[in-house]
Amino acid sequence: MPFRKLVLLGALIWFGISCNTKDDPEPAAPAKPSTFTLSSLDVNGAFSGYEYTDVSLKPNLRFTFSSALSDASLASGLTFVANSGEKVPFSATLEDGDSTIVIVPTGNLQFLNAYTVSATSALKSKSNATLANAVTLSLHTQLDSTDKFPVITDDALLTLVQQQTFKYFWDFAHPVSGLARERNSSGDVVTSGGSGFGIMTIPVAIERKFITRTAGLERMQKITAFLKDKTQKFHGAFPHWLNGGTGSVVPFSEKDNGADLVETSFLIQGLLTARQYFNANNAAEAKLRADITAIWEGVEWDWFTKNDEKVLYWHWGPTFGWDMNHQIRGWNESLITYVLAASSPTHSISKEVYDKGWANSGGLKNGNSYFNIPLPLGEPYGGPLFFSHYSFLGLNPTGLQDQYAAYFTQNKNHTLINYNYCIANPRAFYGYSDQCWGLTASDIPAGYNANSPASDKGVITPTAALSSFPYTPAESMKALKFFYYKLGDKMWGEYGFRDAFSLKDLWFADSYLAIDQGPIIIMIENHRSGLPWKLFMTNPEVKSGLKKLGFTSPNIN
Structure with a gap:
């Protein structure tokens, strides 16, 4: 083949390879992640x-x-x-x-x-x-574990807590009536039940030398005169809230604008305790006793059976009558209501009302165990701890029993269940422990709740453990030391411990509530000396009423 043709063939081959190479796309580089x-x-x-x-x-x-x-x-x-x-x-x-x-x-x-x-x-x-x-x-x-205040003896700490908390009822009382404001932001609104708790703190304060007997008597004279002569009442019973300057009703809710029989019973519990304390043979204390007796005997407990139904009703008002339709049945904070209703010398109820109404023909029994602790009465896990406090500020559960329960056992076991629930902490709320425990009704972040094992929002309320001192002295003291020494910079204030806190939410209430502050003072004193129990249980009408309902107790013989 001539050389010229060989060169041409080579060129054509090269051109084809070159064209084919350019026609085939080059392999793409790996995509960079976006x-x-x-x-x-x-x-x-x-x-x-x-x-x-x-x-x-x-x-x-x-x-x-x-x-x-x-x-x-x-x-x-x-x-x-x-x-x-x-x-x-x-x-x-x-x-x-x-x-x-x-x-x-x-x-x-x-x-x-x-x-x-x-x-x-x-x-x-x-x-x-x-x-x-x-x-x-x-x-x-984490929590700052250093002590916020100097360490003092346990006895001195109990006195300090009582004295500081008492200021809520003494310094912050309504200036006209002397009654307890509902909370530290309530203005003229005072509370009948919380005032009853406040009244019970006055004998404690006198005996602990926070105030003089003369000052305590003067305050009681102001309170009873206001309750007797100026306060709006309904068949002798008091409203939940009232104006501390005028005595007129402040509605608790739209239809709750009349009598509240349970709050009335808390008030009467306090008044009867004070009547037994101010027992001097002089005109001033005799007049005080007479005024208290008039208030006590004016409550028409039997009328609140609503045409002789075998149960007491919580509310009645002139506007809505019985519309709230709230029967008082146990187990809750209202045992004292039935005891006082049975004890009344003027308007007493029968044992049948107690058995069919309060005891719901035995329906208040529980009988199950929680954390291997038997619970005689009430809802699962016992409910909020105020159930074991409010009725027992004056009513001594020691040795007290009837056909339904032994009441010291009921209250102690209720408290221990609450304590053990907080240790077990099934909802894993931060902070719960054997020194940070106690679920009861209180303020919570952005609201209010009846805290209990069944309704646990991660909020601890100091009154729960502190008002349980008679039942769980060691566990309550451990909680008191934690609240005071470890959280004192956040929880201790002008009127003692603020209402509640949540370490989970890093929330600390700025509020004080009468119904939470009062039991702290009273139940610590029942633990220390038993004074409120001794005073209330010496009322002859109460002894008769308890016997009428079938109770036995070394304190009513």
């Missing part, structure tokens, strides 16, 4: 999700991602903020081939505070990929 993700995280070496409690004040936070990170994006891609909105200074360093961020606050965080740490979409990888999903951690720092 996002990256979190691979793991830990707080102080442990992982428990995205919420952490009891965190140290200088925690070590590690976020590990699926890609190496751009150091330049750390400042804009990480945030560390306190619950107040204040930014927390921190250091952020890269490890593990720049895929792990180690975050440490520059200074110490604050005790019992909430913080949020976030990695946002502004965080970039070295290849400029974006974090697919923001990561947010919630941190609750």
Whole structure:
């Protein structure tokens, strides 16, 4: 083949190969990821999700991602903020081939505070990929375990608590009537039941030398004169709330604008206790006793059986009559209502009303055990602890029993069930322990709740454990020391312990409630000396009423 043809053939071959090469696409380079993700995280070496409690004040936070990170994006891609909105200074360093961020606050965080740490979409990888999903951690720092006040003897601490709490009823009482305001923000609104508790604290305060007997008598004269002559009553019974300056009803709710028989019984319990204390043979104390007797004998307990039904009714009013239709049946805080109704020398109820109404023909019995502790009466786990307090401020449960229960056993076991529930902490609320316990009705964040094992919102109420001193002295003292020494900077104030707190929510009430403050003073005194029990149980009418209902007790023989 001529050389010219060989050259041409070679050129054609080369051209074909070249054209074929250009027609075939080059293999694509691997696509660079547009996002990256979190691979793991830990707080102080442990992982428990995205919420952490009891965190140290200088925690070590590690976020590990699926890609190496751009150091330049750390400042804009990480945030560390306190619950107040204040930014927390921190250091952020890269490890593990720049895929792990180690975050440490520059200074110490604050005790019992909430913080949020976030990695946002502004965080970039070295290849400029974006974090697919923001990561947010919630941190609750630990409790400051140092004592907030100097340590004093247990006896001195009990006295201090009683004296400070008594100021709610003494210093903060309504200036016109001397009655107890419903709460520290209630203005002129006073409470009949809470005032009964406040009245019971006056003999305690005199005996503990917080006030003089003369001052206590003068306050009682002011209170009884107001109750007897100025207060609006309904068949002798008092409303739940009233105006402390005028004595007129303040509706508790739309239809609750008349008599409240249970609140009335708390008031009468206090008045009868005071009547037994002010027993001097002089005109002033004799007049006080006579005024109390007139108030007591004016309550038409039997009328509240609503045309002789075999049960007492809680409410009646001139506007709505019996519309609320709330029968008083046990087990709850209202045993004292039936005892006083049976004890009345003027308007007494029969034992049949007690058996069919309060005891619901035996329906108030429980008989089950919780935490291996038998509960004679009431709802599962016993309900809120005020069930074992309000009726027993004056009514001594020691040795008291009837066909339904032995009442010291009932109250002690109820308290121990509440205590053991808080230790078991089945809902894993932060802070519950053998020194931080006690569920009863109180303020909660943004509301009010009858706290109990069946309705547990993570809120501890000091009155629950402190008013249980007669039943659980060791457990209650441990709680008192925790509330005072460890939480005192947040919970101890002008009128003793504030109403409630939640370590879970880092919430501390700023409120004081009469019905929670009063039992603290009274039940601590029943634990120390038994004075309120001794006074109330010496009332001859009460002894007769208890016997009429079938109770036995060494205190009524």
